[in-house]
Amino acid sequence: AEAVSISTMGETCMTGEIVKEISLKDISKKLEEFAQARNWEKYHSPRNLLLAMVGEVGELSEIFQWKGEVEKGLPNWEDSDKEHLGEELSDVLLYLIRLSDICGIDLADAALKKMVKNAVKYPVNRL
Numbered sequence: 001a002e003a004v005s006i007s008t009m010g011e012t013c014m015t016g017e018i019v020k021e022i023s024l025k026d027i028s029k030k031l032e033e034f035a036q037a038r039n040w041e042k043y044h045s046p047r048n049l050l051l052a053m054v055g056e057v058g059e060l061s062e063i064f065q066w067k068g069e070v071e072k073g074l075p076n077w078e079d080s081d082k083e084h085l086g087e088e089l090s091d092v093l094l095y096l097i098r099l100s101d102i103c104g105i106d107l108a109d110a111a112l113k114k115m116v117k118n119a120v121k122y123p124v125n126r127l
């Protein structure tokens with residue numbers, strides 16, 4: 001089987017611990033390589049990626065379905081359920097990043113600009 005190399009960049013910070021930091025662009029690049037290696041670029045059209053992402057949102061929703069409200073931090077969840085949640089959140093994120101890339105949108109840039117817009121629209125109340 002082909003070796004799987006999904007490495008993240010590690011940087012040593014001042015306390016000597018390794019800090020993993022990865023940008024949306026880094027992930028974009030890895031997703032492009034992943035698709036290229038499998039000859040899957042032909043499937044990664046905007047519409048297909050959108051539908052795939054919505055499907056993953058459905059899988060994410062299933063985890064919470066019928067549970068009622070859950071406490072922040074999910075203190076009563078099994079580790080395996082939390083791991084599953086992390087996987088579904090990641091699937092949504094990865095398709096969102098790939099969709100943005102395929103549409104020629106710089107997602108990090110767009111998100112920061114949108115946050116500025118939100119702050120202007122909803123100013124902090126000062127008495």
Ligand SMILES: Nc1ccn([C@H]2C[C@H](O)[C@@H](COP(=O)(O)OP(=O)(O)OP(=O)(O)O)O2)c(=O)n1
Nearest residue numbers: 031034035040043056059090091092094095098
């Ligand atoms: N054409 C594809 C198919 C998959 N993936 C990647 C992106 C997602 O992170 C993950 C989705 O894989 P699956 O379709 O196997 O979905 P799940 O991981 O949710 O598996 P399952 O539906 O069996 O729970 O794989 C991709 O980039 N392009």
